[in-house]
Ligand SMILES: Nc1ncnc2c1ncn2[C@@H]1O[C@H](COP(=O)(O)OP(=O)(O)O)[C@@H](O)[C@H]1O
C-alpha cells in the first residue's frame with residue numbers, strides 16, 4: 001500500500017455519527033486496523049480522523065445466495081470494488097484549514113500531495129500559529145482519504161525536540177515509526193489516569209511517564225509505590241528472568257526513596273532509602289474514615305473516636321489502646337460514650353499496631369522531610385514492601401497526602417496573594433494505585449483524593465491514578481480526569497467508564513476493546529490534541545540511554561553496572577544500617 005495514495009473516498013456521514021468511507025478496490029480490507037490514524041483532504045480543510053470500524057459489504061442479493069466458488073478467484077476480483085466492497089467508519093477529530101498562498105484555487109479535492117508540497121514549502125506544518133481546531137464540520141462528498149504520514153503525526157502531536165513545549169514521546173502509531181508525543185505541561189496540570197486490566201502494561205507506562213516528567217522537569221512527583229516497583233528495580237514478565245531499572249537508578253539524586261518496610265527494602269539492595277515512620281498521634285479521624293471499610297469501623301465507632309479525641313487530644317489512639325475494660329466503663333460513665341462501640345473501636349484500632357511503620361509516638365516528623373524534598377524539586381517514591389495490604393496502603397497514603405495537600409493549599413494561597421514567581425508552588429503529581437478504592441462514590445466526597453481530583457489545577461497538585469477497574473471510580477471524578485491512557489479493558493462497565501464525560505466517543509469504544517493485550521494504549525484527553533492508539537514506548541536499555549544520557553555515568557558509578565539483569569543495585573553507601581537506631 002502506497003502511503004501517499006488515496007485509500008478511499010467519503011460517501012456519507014455526519015459530525016455526530018462519523019464518516020462512511022468506501023475503500024478503493026486496490027486496497028485490501030486486511031490492511032486496515034481499527035484505531036489507525038487517517039487523514040481526509042477536503043477542499044479547504046484537512047481532517048484528522050481515527051478509524052473506528054471496518055465492514056465488508058455487497059450490493060447484490062444474488063451474491064449472498066451464490067458466492068463465487070473457491071477456485072474462481074477471477075470472479076472475486078471482478079466483483080471487488082463494485083458488487084463487493086469495504087466500508088470504513090471514521091471518527092473525525094481535528095481539522096486544520098491552512099491559508100494556502102496563491103495556488104490554492106488550483107487545488108482539486110483529491111490532491112493531497114499538492115497540498116503537502118505547499119504546506120512544506122511554506123513551513124506550515126511546523127508553524128506554531130497553526131491552529132488545529134476540533135471538527136466543526138465534515139469534508140465534502142468524495143473527499144479523498146489517506147493513511148496519516150509522518151508529517152501529519154508531527155502536525156498533530158508535535159515533536160520531542162520542540163523547544164517551546166515539554167513534549168514527551170510515549171509510543172508509536174500502530175504501523176509507523178514516528179513518535180507520538182504528549183504535552184507534559186498540559187498533562188500535569190490536571191489529574192490523569194492509567195487504566196487497563198492486569199498485565200497490560202500499566203506499571204511500565206507509569207514508570208515511563210514519570211521518567212518523562214522528571215526528565216523534562218514538568219513537575220515534581222510523589223509516588224505511593226504499592227508493589228515497590230517504581231523506585232528501584234522491578235521484575236519484567238517474560239520467558240527469562242529480567243528486571244528493569246527504577247527511577248532512582250535512572251535519575252539518581254533527583255529521586256529519593258522512603259520506605260515503610262526498611263527490612264524488605266534493605267533485602268532488595270536498594271541504595272539510600274530512608275525510613276518513614278508514622279505515629280498514632282498523627283492519625284486524624286478523617287484518616288480513619290477512609291479506611292473504615294478495611295478496618296470494619298461503623299459510623300458509631302467514628303462518633304466515639306470524636307468523643308475520645310475531644311477528651312485526650314492528639315494522643316487519643318494510644319490512650320484508647322492502653323485502656324482496660326474498667327477504664328472504658330469509667331470513661332463512658334463520665335463522658336457519655338457508648339461502651340460497646342468504644343470497645344469495638346479499641347479492638348479494631350489494635351490492628352494498626354501490627355503495621356510496621358506505626359509507632360505510638362515519633363519524635364521526628366518524616367512528612368516534613370518529604371515536603372522539604374518536594375520543595376527542593378526532588379521526586380519522592382514511597383515503598384511499601386510487605387506493608388502493601390490495602391489497609392496499610394490506604395492509611396499511609398491518605399495521611400501523607402492530606403498533610404502535603406494542606407501545605408500546598410497554604411503555599412498556593414500565598415502565591416495568589418503575592419503573585420511573585422518565587423512563591424509559585426512547584427506543580428506536584430501524586431501517583432496512587434488501586435485508585436478506585438480511594439475514589440469510589442461512597443467515600444469520594446470525604447477523602448482528600450476526591451478533593452484533589454475535583455479542585456483541578458487550583459492548588460498545583462494533581463493525581464496520577466493507576467487502576468484496573470475504572471468503573472469503580474466515581475463518575476464525577478472520572479469526568480475530571482484530564483488525560484486517560486488506557487490499555488486493554490474487557491469489561492463493558494470499565495470501557496464505559498473511560499469515556500465518561502467524553503462527548504462523541506461512541507466509535508472509540510470498539511477501538512479500546514480491540515487493543516493488543518500488552519504494550520498498546522489508547523491515549524485521549526487534555527494532553528493530546530486528539531485520541532490516538534500507540535504501541536507504548538519500550539522501557540528498556542534504549543530508553544535509559546535516550547532519557548538518562550546526562551546522568552548515565554553517575555548510574556554506572558553508583559551501581560557498578562548499567563545492565564538490567566538484577567545483579568546490580570548494591571549501594572555501599574546505603575544508609576539503611578542507620579535504621580537500627582530507629583528500632584528496626
Ligand atoms: N512499555 C513497555 N516496555 C517494555 N515492556 C513492557 C512495556 N509494557 C508492558 N511490558 C511488558 O508487559 C509486562 C506487564 O506489564 P505491567 O506494566 O507490569 O502490567 P500491569 O501493571 O498492567 O499489570 C511487563 O512485565 C513487561 O514485560
Ligand SMILES: [Mg+2]
Nearest residue numbers: 199202203204
Ligand atoms: Mg502493575
